[in-house]
Amino acid sequence: MATQQLGYNNPGNIGVLGIANADGNFTYYADYRTALANAKNGETIVQFADIVERNPVAIVLKNGVNINLNGFTYTITWPTYAMLDNNAAVTCTIMNGSIKSTSTVTSATLIFIQNASSRITTNCYFESLSQSTVVQNAGTWIGGSIRGFLSNGGGFQNATSGIAYNVYAEAVYGIVAGTSAIYSSIGVGTYGIISGGIARNCIGIGSFAGIANEVGGTYENCIGISTAGFGAGFYRSLTGRIVNLIAISTASNAVRHEDVTFYNLFAYSSASNAIGSGGFLTGAFPGTCSRFYGGTLISTTAAVVGGSSNAGFAGGNIFVGVNMDCQWNNSAGHCVTMQTFTSANLGVQFQPNEIINCYLKVANPNAKCIEARNTSLAKYLGNTFQGSTSPIGNCVVQAQQNTPDLFDNILVG
Secondary structure, eight states: OOEEEESTTOTTOOSSEEEEOTTSOEEEESSHHHHHHHOOTTOEEEEOSEEEEOSOOOEEOOTTOEEEOTTOEEEEOSSSOSEEOTTOOOEEEEESSEEEEOOOOEEEEEEEEEESSOEEEEOOEEEEOSEEEEEEESSEEEOOEEEEOSTTOEEEEEOTTOEEESOEEESSEEEEEETSEEESOEEEEEEEEEESSEEESOEEEEEEEEEEEOTTEEEESOEEEEOSTTOEEEEEEESEEEESOEEEESSSOSEEEESOEEEEEEEEESSSOSEEOOSSOBTTBOSBSOEEEEEEEEESSSOSBOOSSTTOSBBSOEEESOEEEEOOOSTTOOSEEEOOOOTTTTSOOOOOEEEESOEEEESSTTSOSEEESSSEEEEEESOEEESOSSOBOTTEEEOOOEEEOTTSOEEEO
8 A cells, every 4th residue: 555755845746635526537636735725615635545744734624625534544743733623613524544643742732633613523543642632622523533642641632612422532541521521432541531521421441540520520321440450430529410320440449439419320349349438539538428319339349338548438428229239248348337537537527427218238247237437427217228137337326316396297307
């Protein structure tokens, strides 16, 4: 297969790109800059050989002009943009090939593909060796397979206004969605997906975290998986709304959280707690003050709800209608492990856990369904306990107050 060497010092290389007229006859051009300058709305530039661009170049896309790589590869060896829309409102398709950067420059500002305001549809493979973001999207991006290689490189990054669909991105940071929206996409890396916006029908696979939620993020119908290192399936949420999440870890906690509302969560860990400590500061803060409505929590080597350190135990969480299954056949294989925090360690006093209408099952009869490391308050009522000869620990104090009113109605406090 031929390779066309392009550059400002290589004149006369014509025929590598073509635009067909209404009769199907091609006019040929030496490079994308020239082809785009001559292309009209509704036309397609077709590539007829592999291209290696050896000089700095910016290829500015044109509205309504599609690019068909025709099975070939466009490679840039210089640390520069490959294709960008120059802030113009462009709608186009880039299809059927690969676009690559072989530069290994260390630059946090280098962006290989920049979509500022366009609507780009693609089925191409994008690859960059530089320590940079491969695709930065502030417009609408649909499709594509993206890979970044080096230690701090990003795969696909959405700006605040970006919307992305059907993206597969593999890098240290697979998909960074910011406060924008990403749909039906897959991110793979140290962090699979990082989002503080909306992520719907997405999958994040990461060694540190499958999904790392930023402040206020919303995840719907998503899956977070971690299989290595410290990794959690769902990690580091500071406020947020999570609906129909599957979080799986074979390395650490399935979920590490703070101040999140989960609806119908499935969390499974074969290495630690299904629900563990929250935030970045492992051992300094507990997984506190989140709300769990419905769902199933399973652990096989630790308590279902707990933590990884002296301070890493549940405090202030609400569980309503949740199934908890501790499959660890050990006397410490509890469902919920609590601790009361005082000024001696964290300087705060968390509200008691609320465990309401839940099903709690342990594998070891000496384990507790609700346990506490020290004297701790818990509101628990309407629960079903299985497998434990003594389901409530001696340090657990019932905080539920049922007070009749003047008409003998029971007020559940």
